[in-house]
Amino acid sequence: MIEQHSFCRVCVNGCSILVRIEDGRATKVRADPTNPVYRGYTCFRGRALPELMADPRRQLHSTALQPDGTRRRVGADQAMDEIAERLQGVIETHGPDSVALYTGMAVSKCQPLLTLAHSFADRIGVTRRWSANTLDQPGKQIAHGLHGYWLAPPQAFDEPEVVLWVGINPLMSYMGLPMGSPRRFFKECEKRGTTLIMVDPRRTEAARRSTRHLQPRPGQDVAILACLVRTILIEGLYDREFVESNVDGLDALNAAVAPFTPEVVSLRADLPAEDLLWTARTFAAAKRGYVVAGTGPNMGTARGTVLEYLVLALDTLCGHYLRAGEVVRTPGTLTPGPVFRAQAHPPVAAFGFEPQLRFRGFTDTLAGLPVSAMAEEMLTPGPGQVRALFVLNGNPAATVTDQLQVVEALESLELLVTTDIHLTATARRAHYNLAPRMQLEVPSTKGDFPPSYYANSYLGYSDAYAHYTPALVEPPDGADLIEEWELYYGLAQRLGLQLDLTPARFFVSGPPAPPVANPTQVDMTTKPSTDDLLDLMSRGSRVPLSEVKRHPGGALFPPEEPFVVQPKQEGWAGRLDVGNSLMMRDLAEVLADGDTAQQLAGGYDFRLLCRRMHQLNSALHHPAIDKGRPYNPAFMNPADMAALGLSDGDLVEISSSRATTPAVVVGDDELREGTVSMSHGFGDTPDRDHLVREVGTSANRLLSNDRVYDPYSGQPLMSNVPINVRKLGPVDPRAAARERDGRTAGEP
Incomplete structure (x- = not known):
């Protein structure tokens, strides 16, 4: 038995951990009390990593969808051969605009994935690149462009x-x-x-x-x-x-x-x-x-x-904002050290970029393409119709708004490719799901970064910090797994494409930067390791990666000479x-509208609010984390429950102007009366509604993409949604038992 340093990649916090390894398997995770930033802190999600990696539902082999709906096991190399051939056919028939990417929120777990996937997309001419970013808080990036940027930290x-x-x-x-x-x-x-x-x-x-x-x-x-x-x-x-x-x-x-x-x-x-x-x-x-x-x-x-x-x-x-003469405590570690100035960069174009979508006048934005139009771009014939989709660490069937439309769109595709550890609602529909390694099976780095132009004060460290972790364990015996980036490297090799490591424009906005004149090219003849790619990606960083590796438990890396905010340049006119x-026009509309949800409110008595739970969006649904509650309850104020004759654990039907879905109700006196609070990213498609107590409720099914939405990002109303609630009888226990005790149809 040994114990090794690492850090958790379940969420953005990246807690420093100690991993006990016995017979080549991770058996226990605990917080690292010696780490200078985390100081013995981690949450139970990170401590559940051994159970997550040993989950019997974990996909240890790639699979392909058969015409009869079953799935066949396929080697990863063979899957890439078949995907490359089918992708070429789609491009030859429909053109490169028929191919798209969708990026989920867990993309950071495989560091080289984003840049290599987008480099691959660049090489084949993909312009439609959606992400969950435009369903989260896309206004942050767009507003920042309209407001301008202070060129020193907040x-x-x-x-x-x-x-x-x-x-x-x-x-x-x-x-x-x-x-x-x-x-x-x-x-x-x-x-x-x-x-x-x-x-x-x-x-x-x-x-x-x-x-x-x-x-x-x-x-x-x-x-x-x-x-x-x-x-x-x-x-x-x-x-x-x-x-x-x-x-x-x-x-x-x-x-x-x-x-x-x-x-x-x-x-x-x-x-x-x-x-x-x-x-x-x-x-x-x-x-x-x-x-x-x-x-x-x-x-x-x-x-x-x-x-x-x-x-x-x-x-x-x-x-x-920091002013001239103030010290910047987080100038970046595994990035080049920038120059900070006490001056403003004026506003930049925040939307109106190519490609133009075919619906509601949407364009590309600093936050990305509005994902609320993705399903329509798949379903509607004509130039620009998407026929192939590559999903990067996401589950759009459970997380993208208007689930009914999204599922129909995914099922209409000629090629759908996912990389997922489970057969999620999206992966079950994928023509190919390539089984990936999990976080303790791959190396990674983490560090502070210069002030983000994503949003002020949203994410970051208080001091300059970095951590490197090697892969600690190998995949289970007999498994055939890839790292997600290897899919796009393998496809590029098969299609004769050269990839590079130019950073992808995902979650990145800010003052215009000059194009990279000589991007770092990836060796397409001799396959690099992930460590090779991490070395290339950190080249020229303020703190060399080799130095970070000398501190296996992570460390603070204050600069030898303080980074001081420089005065405004002479003659600088940016404001x-x-x-x-x-924005002033929109404020006038807010004043006149009163409540953007009001146009949907006729005949509805409650408002559905979003909330976070310990699961992460559509991931981490595991007994070690859900603590006996695998579903996402419909939390209600006890007074509202009493008025409807409801008790904790009762089954209810929630209806909106778009659809209905079952849910399990639980009292929560922290809520205002007249509100219901639920987490997004749970549940499954309507054919599995009888499993609501085991897989939860699809709140996204209740949402409409084209009725009330932000005019720039396309983000639809996802919270404060008018709904009704009524009590239901019990689900069919025989159907639930059949689904629980047997394998999913077509699951190998």
Whole structure:
């Protein structure tokens, strides 16, 4: 028995862990108490890695779909031969625009995957590249483009005096606070006297730890933020020196938020006006701080872009950015060290790029192509119809909005390829599912990075940190597994294509960067190892990868000479913009609309809210993690349950204007009355609804793509959705038993 250092890749937090290995198998995971950032912290999801890797449902061989719906086992090399041949046929018949990529949120688990898959797509001319990003918080990137970029870090996690969280639960998502130990962050905030303010319709774990919790009516987040901005402006609480030197659009913003008085917003949001005023004054009075919004308000307004624009405006009005002479604690480790300047890069084009989609006027954006139109692009004949889809670490049948339409679209494809450890709702429909290695079976790196242009104060470390882990164990005996990047390398070899390591434009936005003149090419003759690729990807980094490897448990890597923010360049004219005309127009529409969900609300008594659970989107559904609750409950206020004659564990039918789905109801007194809270990414297709207590509910089935949506990102209303709830009788136990005790139809 040995114990080795590694880090968890279940979620973005990347906790440092110690892995016990016996007879070549991981048998136990525990937190590493010696790590300087995590300090003995990890969650039970990471501690369940041995059980996840030994899951009997894990796919240890690639499979191919047969015409009769069964699946045949196929070697990975043979599968790539067949995929390459079928892909060539699709391109010859329909052209390269008929091929598309879909990237899920777990793509970071295989570091070289994204860049090699996108390089492969570049070489064959793929323009349609969707991702789950436009279903999460795409307004962050688009708003940043419209607002402009400060070319030094935000104050963020560097000893804030005030934190304003809007619809985010950082104790569950690990976003909105620094990566590391959340316990340490809260203790430091308490010691420092940091004021933590939460705005959320639910009293979440983080809300309970906050200094003050505002619990508004759902769907009013834009109005609340506009009211805070108005108060700061009208009372002159903003950083005048910073704004006068670096910001345009103040008059336009002032006029647009003027109608959002505390009295008006108090009525709309069902919040005391005094709470709104206290929040604005407290936030503006602090010298250091940040505001960050989460999935709740982004999904629950269908106006995520203007919401995130107001988030940026709040930070900008209060000057929450590092200035000339201040030290940057996180200049990046496994990336080149940048130069930081106390100056603004002006706004850039945020949408309107090619390709143009065929529906609702959508174009490519800084956040990517609107995935809410993906199914229509597959189903609708004509130039540009997608006939082949490669899925990178995702499960669109369970996670993309309007499940009924998405499943129909996936089943219509001539070629669907996935790489998944389980036969998910998407993988069961894939013509080929290539079984991949899991995280302890592959090497990886993790480090701090220079300030992200994705969003201020959303993700990152407090100090310069890096960690490398080798592969600790080999796959199970007899398994035929690949690393996901090997699929695209193998296809490129078969099609005679040259791949390179130019970073993919996924989750990346910011000031325009010059094209890479001489991208690092991948050896297409002698197959590289993952370690070879990691070495190439970190070439020229501030801290050499070889140095990081000398610290098997991870370490802090402060620069020998501090990275200091440089003064503004002489003659620099760039300024941030808080008065973008499109955003001001959208604010006027919010004022007039009242509630974007209202047009769907006729005849519906409840609002469906999103929430996070310990499972990660559509993954990690395992007894070691779900603790005896494998489904995603429909949480309701006990008073609402009593009015409907419901008890914990009852089966209900939830209906929206789009569809119906069964769910298991559970009481939650943290919720406002009139709301139901559920996690996305659970459940299966309607033919498996009788398994609702075992696989959960597809909340995405209740959502429409083309009725209420953000005009830029296409993100549809995903939370604050009008619904009805009614009690159901028990599911057919015989059908459930047959499905539970036997194999899935066609599963090898």
